[in-house]
Amino acid sequence: MMSQGEHHDLVGTLTGGTWTKPTCPCCTSLNVEPLVLMQLAENVDPVTKKWIISRLEAPVRDGGAQLLVHSGEDDIGNVVVLSAPRCTQLHVTEGLGICKPYKDGNMTPFSYHDRNNFSNVDDMQVFLTLAERQYVVKYQLNFVRAKKDRTIPGVPESRGVLFARESLFRKLEKLGIVKAVIALHDQQKLGALAQAWYAKGQLLGQPLDSIQAYFGSSVAFYFSFLDFYTWALVPPALLGVALMLLPMLRRMAGGINTREGPEEGEPSISGLAVQAVFNMLWSTMVMELWKRRTASLTYQWGTMQLTEHYAEPRPGYHGPPGCNPVTGRPEACFPDWQRQLRVALVSVPVVGFFLVLVALGMASFYYCEALAKNFYTSYDSWLMTPVLYLPSVAHIVYGNMLGTLYNNVAQALSEWENHRDESSYQNYHTTKVLVFNFFNSFAVLFHIAFVKQDLPLLRKRLASLLIITQLVNQCSEVVIPFLVDRFFSSSANKPKEDDPEEDQLRAQGRLPAFPGLFPEYLELLVQYGYLSLFSCVYPLTALLLLINNITEIRTDAFKICRLFRKPFSAPASDIGVWQYAFEILGFVSVVSNCWLLLFSPGVNQLMQETGFSSHGALIFAIMLEHVLILVKMIVAFVIPDEPDWISLKKQQIEFRSVQALKQQKRR
Amino acid sequence: MMSQGEHHDLVGTLTGGTWTKPTCPCCTSLNVEPLVLMQLAENVDPVTKKWIISRLEAPVRDGGAQLLVHSGEDDIGNVVVLSAPRCTQLHVTEGLGICKPYKDGNMTPFSYHDRNNFSNVDDMQVFLTLAERQYVVKYQLNFVRAKKDRTIPGVPESRGVLFARESLFRKLEKLGIVKAVIALHDQQKLGALAQAWYAKGQLLGQPLDSIQAYFGSSVAFYFSFLDFYTWALVPPALLGVALMLLPMLRRMAGGINTREGPEEGEPSISGLAVQAVFNMLWSTMVMELWKRRTASLTYQWGTMQLTEHYAEPRPGYHGPPGCNPVTGRPEACFPDWQRQLRVALVSVPVVGFFLVLVALGMASFYYCEALAKNFYTSYDSWLMTPVLYLPSVAHIVYGNMLGTLYNNVAQALSEWENHRDESSYQNYHTTKVLVFNFFNSFAVLFHIAFVKQDLPLLRKRLASLLIITQLVNQCSEVVIPFLVDRFFSSSANKPKEDDPEEDQLRAQGRLPAFPGLFPEYLELLVQYGYLSLFSCVYPLTALLLLINNITEIRTDAFKICRLFRKPFSAPASDIGVWQYAFEILGFVSVVSNCWLLLFSPGVNQLMQETGFSSHGALIFAIMLEHVLILVKMIVAFVIPDEPDWISLKKQQIEFRSVQALKQQKRR
Known part of the structure; x- marks a missing residue:
């Protein structure tokens, strides 16, 4: 201070x-x-x-x-x-x-x-x-x-x-x-924070409390989650490496192995099964422990008992003038049922319509690709090569246009739903954008995995997605910011500590507005999706993500400290709707992993060798899925969502307020 | 009053x-x-x-x-x-x-x-x-x-x-x-209550508020649930009758139908599918609407804000003397982790062990039955007929002994777990007894349905169980009590309004203690199990249950009013762990119905006719199951657990206590 x-x-x-x-x-x-x-x-x-x-x-x-x-x-x-x-x-x-x-x-x-x-x-x-x-x-x-x-x-x-x-x-x-x-910005504090955070090049730990003090709890929650999640990637990364190395070692040790082993780079069946079960337990544990961590952080940061619902409504909230039925203060009154009606009858169908557009886009891409291939083979001339790329280009352009359009529509819809609380607005808006982006990112992979059932293609896609995503990230989050920073410095736009204060203020006004944490969370969620949904086809996913995230922490820190205006940050008590998104992904991943296991070439081969019918294998996969989901639910139920000491503090506050209410004589 | x-x-x-x-x-x-x-x-x-x-x-x-x-x-x-x-x-x-x-x-x-x-x-x-x-x-x-x-x-x-x-x-x-x-008992009030409740022979409605006033909210919650559930049986009963009549009508109308219809009494495939989907939606709606009803009743009965956790611990609670960390009052302190350890390391394994004993009993019953049949056929003499019944008798005796032993063990375990709150003790105890009884009631049916996959046998079993259960119930709950009552009256043990008060008091002391609501709830749960898990093989289940429950309401009322001591009833805000038991059953029923549909002879026949592979049918069943569970979860999520006006009242109280806490200056 x-x-x-x-x-x-x-x-x-x-x-x-x-x-x-x-x-x-x-x-x-x-x-x-x-x-x-x-x-x-x-x-x-x-x-x-x-x-x-x-x-x-x-x-x-x-x-x-x-x-x-x-x-x-x-x-x-x-x-x-x-x-x-x-x-x-x-x-x-x-x-x-x-x-x-x-x-x-x-x-x-x-x-x-x-x-x-x-x-x-x-x-x-x-x-x-x-x-x-x-x-x-x-x-x-x-x-x-x-x-x-x-x-x-x-x-x-x-x-x-x-x-x-x-x-x-x-x-x-x-x-x-x-x-x-x-x-x-407070340049002195910012300098100290930057020193402690990323400038010294340390790789472990982040000064979370200082981040909370300087940027507020919603930003601090993002970095805490990133930190927690990065550490959580260590066990699956180790397992992935072990599963990758084990077959190699075995092959090297027993070169005279007669039974034909799985292809190079393809994990063994037992490895797949281990990974599927491990994935399930791991994702459950991570989210449960994160809930406990959230509870500790909220206590520490004083956001445990936020009463947003009783505070002033968000500025965009409007409706016929009335009285808040709880607090009795005059404010706009927009009935809940009307909001629910708008969500159910307009927002949900519109989102569904856009999802259909995504699916249609994908279908026409596959159709056009097949057409182009036919065309190419029938003419067979190098002049026709561009035709081969036409469908991909068209699909990318279509995807981007649809994405931009959707973002605007989602924004307008969330605004129109007229939420009273900022957090409720954020949650509804995030959900909309999330569902679309998630569908957009994973539709192709799901199609390859469960319709085409082409696991080698899935593995190639996943590896290239991971590596390309990482390259693009590193480029857009490290190289470009670095260049921008240089550029800024030379143009004297960058606020300096020895400038007169008015100039400093004006310089801050020229920085671009902070784009919000949505893209950052979405990146993590998509990562987590690659990892939990499909990782059993490509065991090195966790390792690649771990490496990515360690640099991600520093680049995100640099971005928020130096490249944007300081964002206002409402007090927050959790990561909001993202918590649910990660948990739902955990359930979907159990289903996905069981089916991937069933479709894997190793299992097919084993079935042929042992004479086990495909019907039997299917029933086995279903039973495994049901058992794993049951175990997952039991684990999630057994681990309490908050540490005992936090529950105790909450109970103490509750008890005191019940007592206080009883002590009060109303006039 | x-x-x-x-x-x-x-x-x-x-x-x-x-x-x-x-x-x-x-x-x-x-x-x-x-x-x-x-x-x-x-x-x-x-x-x-x-x-x-x-x-x-x-x-x-x-x-x-x-x-x-x-x-x-x-x-x-x-x-x-x-x-x-x-x-x-x-x-x-x-x-x-x-x-x-x-x-x-x-x-x-x-x-x-x-x-x-x-x-x-x-x-x-x-x-x-x-x-x-x-x-x-x-x-x-x-x-x-x-x-x-x-x-x-x-x-x-x-x-x-x-x-x-x-x-x-x-x-x-x-x-x-x-x-x-x-x-x-207050004979005057009791007389008035009995008049309004069962004596007049009216079939619709119960005086729930008077029951709550006289017997307390936990008893009143049981009768409210029974009432609610009985009304909820009307739609599935109608559907069941319709599905039963429709094929008959069709057969009567088109007697020259060439395609061989399903057997007499066996519902058609479309009927089965309709019933499976209907079942899923129905069970979800019933439990969600019951939650809302619970919320209204708790408000009405003043048990919305019970603070059992801050009140005195139950008398059996013991531990080293200390201070309650929340209220600060001196009381025994038994750490939570120690209780959790006892539950996890002793109670759960013991319950598991008893479930294994049940399964073993069933297995040896099947084994001995096969042996006895062999023995009977090889000797083929009427003298040997009793041998055929030996396994059944042995199994029943074993089951009863095991049940009695288990009840004592469960009681001792729950006591030993040393719960602080009565409701927590009740919930843990109920869960133990519930799991065992449920397993005991349904193990045989599940075995027939999913291991033997013998649907006609399942249908016969279900019909006989339903009819026998009903007969036994009517007998034990109407006829015997009636006789007992006559007997009581003649022996002058029955309290009369014109007796001197001391005699009345002594007479009440001679009545047997009220056995608790556990058997009543268990009966409802087992019923609900028959209905939701297997009803698609026997569509008349709901109708039989409806008839049963209408009489059940009156007999239960008579029992509690006349045959037992008046029970003490702690204020209750819900039906406790039974709510979860019914909800879990709802999920299991989706799985069960999808598989029953798959195994049904009609579907098999259809598959053969259309050339659809059993593999394809299996995948279809799985997808149906996943979709239905998803729909169920969405419906449960969309219907709010309490009516808006109740949430508002709760928020008002919460707001007032937050305000009161803030107004309070601590010394």
Whole structure:
């Protein structure tokens, strides 16, 4: 943590203009920390800017955001720097249900009323993390809603009226008056974090707590998961290598083996069976242990008792004005059944339609490929070679276009479903994009494995996919960023620690927005899919993924630290819908592995040799599948989802709140 | 509800001796309602009786039960009548977390501190149900624990010392000083309940709320489930009849049909498939809708927020003295991991061992039967006929002996696992007995269906099992009870309303103890098993079960009202482990139905006719199974487990307690 002195120096450099004087005595402080930068349109009317600032400064009871505002260089410029006074910080912390260390050492949901019993409550720099302080500002911005229909000063009525209970900042963004709201980097902390994280070239461990403090818990959860998953890859990688080496060693030892062994590079049947069973147990254990790890992290990071459902709705949420039936506060009321109807009658069919389009694309690709081959063989001229590539090219173009279209449609649908909570919106949106991408990535592999039943082709495809994915990743995530970074440095766009603060702020505004964690999680999920669904045909998968992930950690860290704006990060208590995606994949993998085992050439050969009927083998595969799924469910049931000490802490909090409710006399 | 006046009359008849005078002014009342009868040993030392009464009367802060005690006819008799003063009633209600109507009309966890805001809090007869008032007395009895090692007055030290924190009443029961603790019937209320329930001969509906008020929520949950399940049988019964009639009608209409139809009584393939799919959807819907019904009932009956985990542990719970880590109250501390170890290393293997014994018994039965047949055919004399029955008789005797032995072992194991909460003890015990009984009931049928694959035999077995079960049930549950009742009436043992109250009490003591709801639930589960696992071979199952259950409701009602002591009933919020048992059966039934479909003679015939390979049919069956399970899981996921209005109420309570915790300043 930065000491007060250092911080004062930093703030001192913000010249011209002054910070809002807080009205509340406890919030008065020499040092105001610039947390968030609001970029306005170039041509913003000073009247509008002044009005916006007044809304930001106004106390919550008057419908304002109760923030500290600094109007940048001067009142005419298009930049506003924001911070939050202590009172606002503490009230929002309570409203979000964030836990903080109590005087008895336990993490306890913060209570403003009981604030003096929490540790370090006097020093906001220590009490809240940087990410939390910045999120508080963002939350307060979203909080500002019009009390009744009105116009915005300096904006003609023809361009737009602010309706009652509409989010002011969403409106300003729509009107193009607010260009961007940016969480500011703290170059000193960022430097220290980068040092501890990736700059020193250490390969083991990540400073997860510092990541959480600096980037917030949703980002920290991604890196924790990446870390956990990478370590979890060690056992299957070792097994894969062992299964690869064992037949070779055996062949070398007993060169005079008469019985024809499996082909070079093709694992033996017992190896396949071992891998299928191991895969099942491994994937179950990994997800169960990750749940326990999640529980510990949420406790540590104070996000164990988030009350998003009782906090303010997300800014995009709209509906007829009403009262929240739980909290009793005035807010838009959009009935649940209407949302469910929209999901069931529109979203699900639309997603299904796109999946059909993917399948159609694949089918026509196969059809055209066969046509092209016929054409090529019948003409047999080198001039006709391009024809052979035509279907692939067409398929790739089609796939990309469909993907882009789908992303826009999914975004619009999720927005239209009108979710109240940000996490619920994220989950529905992620699910949509996930299902499509997953289908897109695996449809071809499933087709090869279960329709064509061509295991050698599957092995080749998988190996090339793994190697190409890795090359593309390394290229796009290491080489290009490195070049971009060089380029940035030379163009003096990169923020430097000795620049005047305004320039630093402006430079941060020029960085591209953080693209979110979705592509990162999706990459992991697709990897995990290759590994758990098909790895028994290509045992080295885990090893390749392990190598990939060790570099992935550093490149992702570099990306988020240096190449993008600092993202706002809502407090999170898990990895959301990704948890379910990984678990579902675990179940699908049991089915997939059993069938792959059945189709493998080794098993076919064994069946012919032993005279075992294919009918018998099929029944055996089915029974194996059922037993493995049963074992998987029992293992998942037996391992508790959270460590005992966490359950105890939760029970203590629950007991205390039940007691508190009983002690309370209602008027 | 009984008016105050009537009640006074009833109490007035309790002659000789007096009730404890409550120390607390709010508890002083003219009318003390006799709730519980404690039967002591015939030869109990008056000193011991006096001491017991003093412990019962002593306030909680002095380690007593704070009850109202009436020493029966005189101080020497072996009967003690108990009641609870208002303060005790209210404190226990709060401790158990029972919800009661608040002044705003919502069910709210009762709070002693805020008691005056609850409706009817001044009249205990209205505020708490009879079952609740009686459970309060039972709970307080269990609550009495020794503060330090001591002897019991009138009991020589050689017979036993009461150890610190040992449950006094468990000890007295072990020593044989307390013979029984009996919840007293209220003949007037019982008469009214019987009238509304079964006496009038109405077939539709049960007075569930009155049952809950009189017998408590666990009994009421059983009858609600029975009711719900009986109604749920109507659609499959109709379908079964339709599937039975349709082929007959078709045969009658088109008598000149050339293609050979299925055998008489054997459903057609399309019928089988329809039934398999219908079964799957039906079982899922029933269990999901039952969950919703459970949620409504728990709200209505005030058991939505039970806090058993924070209340006193069950009397049998023991361990080194310590502090409850959540509530901070002194109590025995038996670590969870030790209990889990006992379950995993002892209970699970022992249960497994007994299942193996069942399987061995079945195997030797088949072996001996074959032997006996051989023997019979080789000797071929009528003298040898008994030999044919020998294996069956031996198997039945073995099965019964094994069952009895297992029940004792399961009881001892569950006790030894040392569960803290009564519900946890019940769940573990039920699971043990359930698994064994289920295996015992279905092993033979599964063997016939999937090993022998003899569907006609399965059909015969199922039909005879259903009809025999029904006959046995009707006999044991209607005819015998009726005769017993006559017999009771003639022997003047039956309590009559105009008897002096002491005689009534003594008469109730002579009734047999209520055997618990386990056999009743097990009967339903086995029924449900017949229906969902195998019904597609015998479509009339549902109809037979429907008829059975309609009478079952009345006979069960008669049994619990007239033939047994009134059971104590802990507040319950669901049907416990039975819910899971029914749900698991639902999944097993999908697998079972798909395979039965595959093995059915109709499908085999169709395959031969169409030239479809058995391999293809097998793959089709597997795919059908996977699709049906997927659909089942989606349906179960899509239907919310509780109605929206219940979720809202729960959220409101949760929000209020979170707020209350925040309002509280800890010292």
